[in-house]
Amino acid sequence: MSNRNSNNIPLTEIVNNAHKIAKIGIFQFLVKESQIYWNDVMKEINEVQPDFKPTPENIFSFFPNKKTKQYIEHTHEKAIKEGSSFSYDHEIITAKGNTKHIWTFGQPVFKNGVLIKIFGTSIDITERKKSELELVNKNKLLNFAEQMTNIAYWDWDTVINEEIWSDNLYKIVNRKKGGKLTYETYLEYVHPNDKDYVIEQITSAFENKVFPSFSHRIIVNTSEIKIIHLMGEVICNPDGDVIRMLGTCQDITEIKNKELELLQKNQQLSLAEEIAQIGYWEWNPNTDSFIWSDNLYRIFGFEIGLEMSLELLTTRIHPNDQEKIERITNELFKTKIFKKFSYRIIPPEGHIKTLEVVGQIVCDEKGEIIKFTGVTKDITDYILKEKKILETNEHLEQATQKLTARNKQLAEFNHITSHNLRSPVSNLNALLGMYKDPTYEHLKEELFQKFEIVVDHLTLTLNTLVESLKVKHEANKSIQQLSFDETLNKTKEILAAEIIQTNANIKCNFTDAPKIVYNQIYLESIFLNLLGNAMKYKSKDRAPEIEIKSKEVNGRVQLSFKDNGIGIDLKQHGDKLFGLNKVFHRHPDAKGVGLFLTKAQIEAMGGSISAQSKVNEGSTFTVTLN
Incomplete structure (x- = not known):
């Protein structure tokens, strides 16, 4: 077979096939002829057509920039001058526009001291460059990850007791790189109170062939304490002897501080x-x-x-x-x-x-x-306190209203006393003077009669004022739940004669507020006075139409007594309407006492009374009961 190869296949073809298999490009520059030769692999590397003919002019079109061209020219000139070989890696732009990394080796050839040619090879190292770049980037990322997570790597050859530390481990312990690292070197940084614990954990790793995960303290810069977490792996030889330990070392000081703070x-x-x-x-x-x-x-x-x-x-x-x-x-x-x-x-x-x-x-x-x-907030105490405050405010408000009403009543009482008693007393003094004067001897009998009339008026006024005081004093006594229907029926029975004589038609509607907790005597007096007045001051032209209603307004019961009587001129008499002995009609029974007492009874219970009226149309009295 060896003979067949040597006899049948030319040596140049064998070499070319070897270059193709190894993907080695071959170039040759003949100086005298100024000719360049590329083998097929060289053409494949530069991605040119098989019939491409390289020349000293067109080969530089494959170099991407001026600096690359200058570098190659300078390298060749130096090799020729010194008669030495050269090598370099560089980038090319192929005929198809692809960027490749090429490693080139060349050798100038001299004959009789004259350069006759430059011979060399080129290899496409693009993939290797990519791998190298990827590895560099990964190492950068790894270093960056170490710094970001405060993690470092260590490798301990337990046989020769020699350790290798990553850069970040040097930073963690604040140690300059250089010198031999041993197990004892690391122990130098361990906190004295943790040293026995660390030795115990390492001993356990040797005995159990498993590296425990644990944390401990170290001291750096003589005083700064850091907390370190170790993780690792134990490697044994075929005989089961520990020959190596490797793992990570993480500075968890900040994490532990944050955990404590949290x-x-x-x-x-x-x-x-x-x-x-x-x-x-x-x-x-x-x-x-x-x-x-x-x-x-x-x-x-x-x-x-x-x-x-x-x-x-x-x-x-x-x-x-x-x-x-x-x-x-x-x-x-x-x-x-x-x-x-x-x-x-x-x-x-x-x-x-x-x-x-x-x-x-x-x-x-x-x-x-x-x-x-x-x-979620428990506001029970707040609600109770708020309720107490509201109740207190309400009691204060009621007390203020009562005090204001009492002051007003005292002012009214003072005014009534000074006004209503002065006149009859002055009249008595005048009559007494006349009675003693001999000039009026013939009028003594008539004067005595007038004495009786004035004394009767004075007695009535005093009795009314006493009753008013009695009302104010006994307002809140005998409070009980009362029915408006029952109170009205009782009033009708008392006023039966007037109802028949006046042919009065009395309507009522107590549906919205049928009952109230009140003083029975006062409620019956209110009904008696207002219903009696509605018939007393009826129109001569029509029978009394009286309508009584009850309703609840803002938590209070409100009564209204509406009639179609002769009415009152409120513009003229409105400010005197509820005054003592104030009359506004020529009615023989009008004495100006009923409304005065009614108002006193209502206000004594914390309520109020108001009136709306038109002459010859009728009146409506609105009573707000507390």
């Missing part, structure tokens, strides 16, 4: 939650899973850590608020807007609590709800 903040937060009576929660409606802070468990009276569900939570909600919670939940899913709300719960101890909830809704990129998060 732990302290969580403890502070838990304390703050407990003091403020608040609790944090998260709810994933898709899995019905909850995350609760410890204090929220305390608020609801659940065991801390108990797996929570919506069904379990509902067992604590006040029965009267469960429908409300269902409605709010449906609204949250519909609007995806979380509005603050409150509801009541009944913990195991049985005391009803009022809770206030604020939160937010978290959605994914499609707008679907992922979870609800928020804070």
Whole structure:
């Protein structure tokens, strides 16, 4: 076979085939002829046609820039001058526009001291360059990752006790590179209180052939303490003897400090939650899973850590608020807007609590709800205190109203006393003077009669004022629940004669407010006076039409007495309407006492009375009962 190859295949063909298999391009430059030769591989590398003929002019079109051309020319000139070989790698731009990395080796050939040719080879190292670049980039990324995560790598040959550290491990322990590294070198940095523990862990790795994951402290710069976490692998020879350990070393000082800080903040937060009576929660409606802070468990009276569900939570909600919670939940899913709300719960101890909830809704990129998060606050004490404050304010307001009314009544009483008593007393003094004067001897009998009339008026005024004082003093005595229908029927019975004589038609509607807790004597007096006046001051042209209604206004009962009588000119008499001995009609029974006492009774109970009236049309008296 060897003879057949040597006889039948030319040597040049064998060489060419070898170059093709090895992908080695061959070039040759004949100086005298100024001719360049490329083998087929060289043409393939430059991606030219098989019939391409390289020349000293066109080969430089494959070099991408001026610097590359200058570098190659300079290298060739130096090799020719010194008669030495040359090699370099460079970029080319192929005939198809592709960039390639080429390694070129060349040798100038001299004859009799004259350069006759330059012979050389070129190899396409593009893929190798890519691999080298990728490896460099990976090493950069690895170094960057080490620095970002504070992780370093180590390799310990346990047979010769020699270690290799990565650059970042030197940085962690703040050691300059250089010198031999051993196991004892690392121990120099271990905190004295942790040294026995580290030796114990390494001994365990030798014995168990498994490297334990553990943390310990080191001291750098003589005083700075760092916390290090070690992980590794134990490598043994076929006999099972440990020959090598390698692994990672991570500086977790900052992580541990943050963990400690987070732990302290969580403890502070838990304390703050407990003091403020608040609790944090998260709810994933898709899995019905909850995350609760410890204090929220305390608020609801659940065991801390108990797996929570919506069904379990509902067992604590006040029965009267469960429908409300269902409605709010449906609204949250519909609007995806979380509005603050409150509801009541009944913990195991049985005391009803009022809770206030604020939160937010978290959605994914499609707008679907992922979870609800928020804070629940126990506002029971706040509600109770607010209620007490409102009650106190209400009592103060009522006391103020009563005091104001009393002051007004005292002013009115003072005015009435000074006005209504002065006139009859002055009249008595005048009559007494006349009675003593001999000039009026013949009028003594007539003067005595007038004495009786004035004394009667004075007695009436005094009795009315005494009754008024009595009303103010005994206002809140004998309070009981009264029926308006029963009170009206009793009044009708008392005024039966007047109703028949006047042919009065009395209508009533007590549907909206049929009853009231009030002083019975005062309520009957109010009905008697207002109903009696409606018939007393009737129109001569028509029978009395009287309508009595009750209704609730702002938590108070309001009565209205409407009639079609002769009415009152309020522009002229409005400010005197409820005054003592004030009359506005020429009626023989008008004495100006009824409305005065009625107003006194109503105000003594904390109420009020007002009137609307038109002459010859009728009047409406509105009584607000407290």
